Amino acid sequence: MPSSSTDQTLAVQVVDSMERMSGKHPGYRRSSARGACFRATFTPSGAAAVLTTAAHLQARTVAATVRFSNSEGNPHTPDTAPVTRGMATRFHLHDGSDTDLVALTVPRFVASTPGEFLLLTEALRPDPVTHQPDLARVHAFVGAHPHLAEAVAQQPPIPVSYASAAFWAIHAFIWVDVAGVRRPVRYRWEPEAGRTELTAAEAATRTAHYLTDELHQRLEHAPVAFKLRIQLAEPDDATHDPSTVWPDHRKEITAGRLEITAPADDQDPWNTQAFNPTRVTSGIQLSDDPVLAFRAHAYAESHLRRSRNQ
Template identity: 85%
Template sequence: MSSSSTDHTLAVEVVDSMERMSGRHPGQRRSSARGAAFRATFAPTGAAAALTTAAHLQTRPVPATVRFSNSEGNPHTPDTAPVTRGMATRFHLHDGSDTDLIALTVPRFVAATPREFLELTEALRPDPVTHQPDPARVHAFVGAHPHLAEAVAQQPPVPVSYASAAYWAIHAFVWVDAAGTRQAVRYRWEPEAGRLGLTADEAATRTAHYLTDELHQRLEQGPVEFVLRVQLADPDDPTHDPSTVWPDHRREIIAGRLEITAPADDQDHWDKQAFNPTRVTTGIQLSDDPVLAFRAHAYAESHLRRSHHR
């Protein structure tokens, strides 16, 4: 069987498992099912221009669309749930092309390989009686994969606002400059409003859609801003394992600032779009991270099903 066929088969298995984990919701994403899109402008600082030829990281601002969401495949999961949040950004380049950056409110992925992710989704399948994952199955998974203990245990706070959370792009990417020199990087969006979370008691007082409602209200008072911080790898930093992080003392640059100004005009259109972390542009390449490459196959399978209302 070819590598492409193997990836497709595994993608079908993963999406099937995600449906067993979250339930089947025809026409919906298999993760990040409920979200809202917003208009934005990204202004690069120029600090990345010597390291990559990517058009949106030079000096000229570009329009962007940002979709905030929670990570669940169930579109009825309330905003108060203690789950991961997502920030998907599509940069609209001046040549008419697009490039995507998908980030989450955790600094590491929960698996180092696609097969491990499949095993984890099976371990997280809800018990038919309690409708919660069986702790014994999750414990057994971590026991069999001790290198993932920290990633599986990570629990981001329920944010005060989509505008008050940090978002990590999880994977390593490779920047390429005009001379062909390569530099591995990782991205992080930092909120200008600062990182602010809710306690469990505070979260219990919020409404099911409070994050979207709050961001609409916040935008009536002015733009919401994020800074794109980019961590530069040392030569021996691993780029193949998204379940690990690089040392905090690695050099970082501020590549640009994102200004979110208003809700997107056509929410139905953006609900149908498929953001993809492998949609890169000239000057940016995928790393050797197998989960990053695999996500393109899993996203394609998910998009195929929801576009056919399955």
């Protein structure tokens, strides 16, 4: 396992590289720079209670805060861009603690290790003339890492609405039950409205902030809901590689229902927060996924820079 100091050094290098991709935007996140937060409640179904002791997956409804965003480090990237979207959920537990679930509109990550991710961000650095990535560098990266070809080539959907997109947490986590039995799982938010996407031509007719604006308008009429779907691993399913997915026929359960009701009262405090996929609670543990563990270091480095308005 890499040492903490090694991870911290690599985190600095990764965040530096992300800044070279998106440019420096002081005070903003290095990824998912522009987003909006919403109030929500999460009601567990009870189906997960026998598999984990996690408090928010038992019986009581808990309050939650949800941040929708696009993945770009440039806060001026329009909603019409064909980029990954994010859904970060913070569950506010009854004991006063919090736990986070961070999900994306793609089912797999673009790298198996933090080192691979650093190399990919360098390959994606825009050309200073064209302001686009050099495809020769990208192809060279995939040629050197053929196991990532499918992950790098995946095309994120352009959703009609944040309310009509599915969001995957991409990493495996370990659920622990009351007897100490450990089970690997993966999470997915499934929209109750169903999945709907825009074509590139349709997206070109939308405004730069259409996703946020549409969600505000939708919430004026009714709440927006997602089901928390849990995929249960079989013994041969890898837990260490977020660039792979488990077979679709793996058993799934619905762990609960998230109901988004209104915009957060004050966006400014939430803009200073850092949602963190490693912020788990009792009954949930991190898997052996090195990218998952590394994200805590990268998020901390990004948060430090924006807290200093860098």
